Amino acid sequence: DSGVTQTPKHLITATGQRVTLRCSPRSGDLSVYWYQQSLDQGLQFLIHYYNGEERAKGNILERFSAQQFPDLHSELNLSSLELGDSALYFCASSVSFRAGIQYFGAGTRLSVL
Amino acid sequence: TQLLEQSPQFLSIQEGENLTVYCNSSSVFSSLQWYRQEPGEGPVLLVTVVTGGEVKKLKRLTFQFGDARKDSSLHITAAQPGDTGLYLCAGAYNYGQNFVFGPGTRLSVLP
Numbered sequence: 296d297s298g299v300t301q302t303p304k305h306l307i308t309a310t311g312q313r314v315t316l317r318c319s320p321r322s323g324d325l326s327v328y329w330y331q332q333s334l335d336q337g338l339q340f341l342i343h344y345y346n347g348e349e350r351a352k353g354n355i356l357e358r359f360s361a362q363q364f365p366d367l368h369s370e371l372n373l374s375s376l377e378l379g380d381s382a383l384y385f386c387a388s389s390v391s392f393r394a395g396i397q398y399f400g401a402g403t404r405l406s407v408l
Numbered sequence: 409t410q411l412l413e414q415s416p417q418f419l420s421i422q423e424g425e426n427l428t429v430y431c432n433s434s435s436v437f438s439s440l441q442w443y444r445q446e447p448g449e450g451p452v453l454l455v456t457v458v459t460g461g462e463v464k465k466l467k468r469l470t471f472q473f474g475d476a477r478k479d480s481s482l483h484i485t486a487a488q489p490g491d492t493g494l495y496l497c498a499g500a501y502n503y504g505q506n507f508v509f510g511p512g513t514r515l516s517v518l519p
Contacts, residue, residue: 297450328507338451338496338509351505385450395439395458395500397507399450 299388299400307406313374316403320367320388327369328397329361333382344369345392381407410435412499412510420516424486429513431497432479438500440473440480445494487517
């Protein structure tokens with residue numbers, strides 16, 4: 296158990312809908328990272344938050360947004376969902392981003408029908 | 409755009425054999441990590457290497473970071489079926505604020 300909690304584990308929804316994925320980092324970790332993993336694209340870095348502030352953006356679509364709250368949990372919002380958004384979404388946390396160490400949650404499997 | 413390549417893509421070996429997988433890039437990274445991922449689970453961190461030329465050993469696993477901090481290798485001695493999984497390398501850049509993952513090497517160790 297990495298100590299990173301993601302909910303829900305599975306999510307099934309329809310095209311055009313909006314969903315929210317939640318991540319609770321390990322106790323004491325200030326950084327949260329979001330990733331998308333699909334069969335054809337591998338693990339893609341989406342966005343990084345540190346202590347409530349956005350620090351870096353990767354391949355995140357404009358339909359996707361994220362935030363980190365004062366209690367350090369983070370949410371990833373996906374809107375106007377398309378079939379191609381079906382994937383595993385992981386969050387990872389670390390104490391300090393400079394150390395380059397991330398602990399991953401078990402992921403949320405999103406199926407868009 | 410930072411990119412990481414991994415080779416081989418697939419590797420199937422017998423228990424007891426040695427193997428090496430590679431992670432290469434034309435970009436310099438501030439650190440490089442190796443993860444192992446099982447189906448349906450999140451990646452699990454194996455090691456972080458930070459200094460060019462650094463070598464780290466973890467039981468039967470040996471990790472090396474290239475002198476120029478652009479590439480890395482993972483060597484497994486006497487592979488066991490429990491080593492089966494997807495091995496991912498990840499490079500950190502922009503002072504560790506951004507990460508890029510390689511496509512992975514899928515290892516199968518047959519008993």
